[in-house]
Amino acid sequence: MADRVVAPLSGEFTVLNLGAVVAMLEPALQTVIEKLGAAQADESPSWFDELENELLLGAKNTISEGISIEAEAEGLKLGVDMLQATLDRCRENLDLHRNG
Numbered sequence: 001m002a003d004r005v006v007a008p009l010s011g012e013f014t015v016l017n018l019g020a021v022v023a024m025l026e027p028a029l030q031t032v033i034e035k036l037g038a039a040q041a042d043e044s045p046s047w048f049d050e051l052e053n054e055l056l057l058g059a060k061n062t063i064s065e066g067i068s069i070e071a072e073a074e075g076l077k078l079g080v081d082m083l084q085a086t087l088d089r090c091r092e093n094l095d096l097h098r099n100g
Helices: 015-039 046-060 069-093
Strands: none
Touching: 015 046, 015 069, 046 069
């Protein structure tokens, strides 16, 4: 499948349209993880730890082009913090306890 490039109609990414993307994707991600969790009900809860590690590693390894290092670092921290908050909420909703 070919990569699909998604951009705002104006061609410019703004705080408003990026905020809208986050507002839509965060609950969608939570729904997907929790449905996956329901399908894993008979499995060891370690599946969640593995998923969490993989998602966070992928998020931390993203690279942005055309922005300052400071803006990239701030955006990365915000993104990782939001992802971690979503994962924590999923863990709680699925009644899983952190392994290790």
